[in-house]
Amino acid sequence: MLNLEFVRSQFPAFQRTIEGQPVAFFDGPAGSQVPQSVVDAVADALINTNANCGAAFVTSQLSDEMLARARESCADFLNAPAPEEIVFGPNMTTLTLSLSRALSETWFFGDEIIVSRLDHDANVTPWVQAAESVGVVVKEIDVDLETCTLDLDHYNSLLTNRTRLVAVGGASNATGTVNPVKEIVRLAKTVGARTFIDAVHLAPHRLVDVQEIGSDFLACSAYKFFGPHVGILWGKSALLNSLTPDKLRPAPDSIPGKWMTGTQNHEGIAGVAAAIEYLASLSGGDQSIPRRERLTDSFQLIHEHEQKIGSQLIEGLAKVESLKIWGITSPERMEDRVPTISVTHQSKSPQLLSEELGRRGLFTWAGNHYALPFTEFAGLEPEGTLRIGLLHYNTADEVERLLFHLNEIC
Numbered sequence: 001m002l003n004l005e006f007v008r009s010q011f012p013a014f015q016r017t018i019e020g021q022p023v024a025f026f027d028g029p030a031g032s033q034v035p036q037s038v039v040d041a042v043a044d045a046l047i048n049t050n051a052n053c054g055a056a057f058v059t060s061q062l063s064d065e066m067l068a069r070a071r072e073s074c075a076d077f078l079n080a081p082a083p084e085e086i087v088f089g090p091n092m093t094t095l096t097l098s099l100s101r102a103l104s105e106t107w108f109f110g111d112e113i114i115v116s117r118l119d120h121d122a123n124v125t126p127w128v129q130a131a132e133s134v135g136v137v138v139k140e141i142d143v144d145l146e147t148c149t150l151d152l153d154h155y156n157s158l159l160t161n162r163t164r165l166v167a168v169g170g171a172s173n174a175t176g177t178v179n180p181v182k183e184i185v186r187l188a189k190t191v192g193a194r195t196f197i198d199a200v201h202l203a204p205h206r207l208v209d210v211q212e213i214g215s216d217f218l219a220c221s222a223y224k225f226f227g228p229h230v231g232i233l234w235g236k237s238a239l240l241n242s243l244t245p246d247k248l249r250p251a252p253d254s255i256p257g258k259w260m261t262g263t264q265n266h267e268g269i270a271g272v273a274a275a276i277e278y279l280a281s282l283s284g285g286d287q288s289i290p291r292r293e294r295l296t297d298s299f300q301l302i303h304e305h306e307q308k309i310g311s312q313l314i315e316g317l318a319k320v321e322s323l324k325i326w327g328i329t330s331p332e333r334m335e336d337r338v339p340t341i342s343v344t345h346q347s348k349s350p351q352l353l354s355e356e357l358g359r360r361g362l363f364t365w366a367g368n369h370y371a372l373p374f375t376e377f378a379g380l381e382p383e384g385t386l387r388i389g390l391l392h393y394n395t396a397d398e399v400e401r402l403l404f405h406l407n408e409i410c
């Protein structure tokens with residue numbers, strides 16, 4: 001079992017109180033808290049290795065070594081075949097905008113791409129804009145609003161031999177739905193389309209495996225998995241090599257450097273490696289065990305705990321008067337969702353509910369969560385939903401507290 005006391009003791013942010021009550025963070029989908037080891041790694045980089053890369057003096061060499069180690073950590077985290085396939089950037093959105101521009105140069109007028117209505121806009125608008133700039137048709141996969149899952153029959157019907165790209169999310173940051181990305185990629189390959197997976201919302205909950213998914217590209221963001229604000233793009237080396245991203249002349253022509261515009265957030269990248277090490281440490285296995293194996297064990301523990309508190313939350317929410325849960329609620333389908341739960345109330349706005357909860361030290365989000373394609377499709381604009389996001393550091397007691405206060409407010 002996950003040792004929750006050990007987990008929680010590592011997060012300085014959990015010391016915060018409001019009116020004598022500890023704060024409960026249900027805002028993980030917008031950004032997770034970080035363990036002390038991540039704070040220390042960021043500070044250490046700023047104190048001991050604070051130099052730009054590639055110079056002939058010791059702090060620069062240490063900085064180079066740190067970046068190489070961080071890239072290896074990320075390769076383990078995503079099961080990437082090679083560390084040079086890991087690209088760092090400011091965030092997932094910026095990396096996706098850059099990739100979309102580069103990929104669109106390989107498209108022709110009349111080609112087609114497919115995005116989904118369940119995605120965060122960062123996995124829709126970059127592709128739509130890139131498509132529009134070269135006269136490419138954009139198709140959108142519908143969502144079954146009963147369960148907030150992608151309509152795979154509709155997806156299948158959209159694929160043609162002109163499909164150049166399929167871009168879908170690993171999990172929805174609005175409804176928690178886990179998409180069957182392996183199957184989506186398999187079908188895309190039957191028509192020769194490239195595939196991009198937005199794993200930003202999946203990565204804190206399930207151990208990502210780019211080789212198992214089989215996609216061409218995948219992106220995630222470390223601030224959602226207990227690290228600092230750094231985006232990570234993985235791509236197959238042949239594609240990263242052959243594409244031409246926007247870059248400056250003196251910047252490297254080789255990967256990953258050609259994809260990393262300007263000077264990177266080195267201290268943040270040091271923190272990314274520490275976040276991955278934190279996750280690997282949750283299994284309790286010693287350092288001699290390969291990191292990927294430790295991560296696999298850790299994510300098993302994370303999954304078990306999240307399934308428990310996620311079910312508890314859904315069962316409790318289902319009993320709150322006048323509340324509708326958007327997404328999978330059936331106990332048999334819990335594997336198809338992560339514990340990110342959107343609700344709406346018959347008369348009280350998500351903003352009002354979130355404000356009331358916030359006053360009680362319970363931090364949730366209200367709005368469209370940038371999952372605008374979904375909130376528009378579901379008729380949830382302009383108010384969106386109240387989103388309650390659980391991560392492995394949340395407890396059953398916190399869930400009880402939230403349910404108690406939500407009942408009271410409703």
Ligand SMILES: Cc1ncc(COP(=O)(O)O)c(C=O)c1O
Pocket residue numbers: 029030090091092093094120122123169171172173198200201220221231370
């Ligand atoms: C599912 C999903 N995709 C993409 C993003 C954008 O990530 P970033 O903030 O790193 O650009 C987010 C951020 O909330 C997200 O939840």
